[in-house]
Amino acid sequence: MPKSQGNTELSLVPSHVAIIMDGNGRWAKQRGLPRLAGHQAGTENLRKIIRACVEFGVRYLTIYAFSTENWGRPKEEVEGLLKILESVIEKELTELHKEGVQLRHIGRLDKLPEGLRQKVEAAIELTKDNKRLTVVVAFNYGGRDEIVYAMEQIARKGIKPEEITEAVISENLFTESIPDPDLIIRTSGEMRLSNFLIWQAAYSEYYVTPVFWPDFGKEELKVALDSYCQRNRRFGGLTKDDNEQYRS
DSSP: OOSOOOOTTOSOOOSEEEEEOOOHHHHHHHTTOOHHHHHHHHHHHHHHHHHHHHHHTOOEEEEEEEEGGGGGSOHHHHHHHHHHHHHHHHHHHHHHHHTTEEEEEESOOTTSOHHHHHHHHHHHHHHTTOOSEEEEEEEEEOHHHHHHHHHHHHHHTTOOGGGOOHHHHHHTSTTTTSOOOSEEEEOTTOOSOTTSSTTGGGGOEEEEOSSOGGGOOHHHHHHHHHHHHTOOOOTTSOOHHHHHHHHO
């Protein structure tokens, strides 16, 4: 992990970057490798992106690692993905903790094997006070399921219908204490949300690249962040320049 923080070359650094890490399977197919080799390569690449986020000054990084729909993939691929997650925790946790990375999880842990669930919970507990970069792992996560979860929480708390606001819903999501993403990156060129952060992404900026995830390195991330710097975020309203143009 790098020792420096922040990057003067960027005029505006998004506080929260979320990534749909797509293209591992196609990356492997191009090389005549099994799909799991692509997922392993994608995991290796994640180390580079975490380092780059720290260097550029990003505060939150959310990665879409495994969706609620991914359980429908072949059994050997699902088991392989679970083993990769377990291996990452075992091999990387000490270094991530040492470098001040806080690990968070969004999604439902109850479907994970008991041993893996305990390791995820232990990693979250160990790193909970770290402040340098928060890495949010979306595993067994789906945007629609998250909204169902929020409704379940609201019902359990006995909140009346007339008391339900956007703020109340946000407070009961998996991401209840995590700011909404400023920038969502999707690799591999696909133009869809894939059930990812559909509540939180209402006013996020999007960046899509044809580069497969295992090849999406620091320079590609820098291009995405540069693109974000050029955006004019209105959040449904008008900027000062827009108002002046309207009046003229």
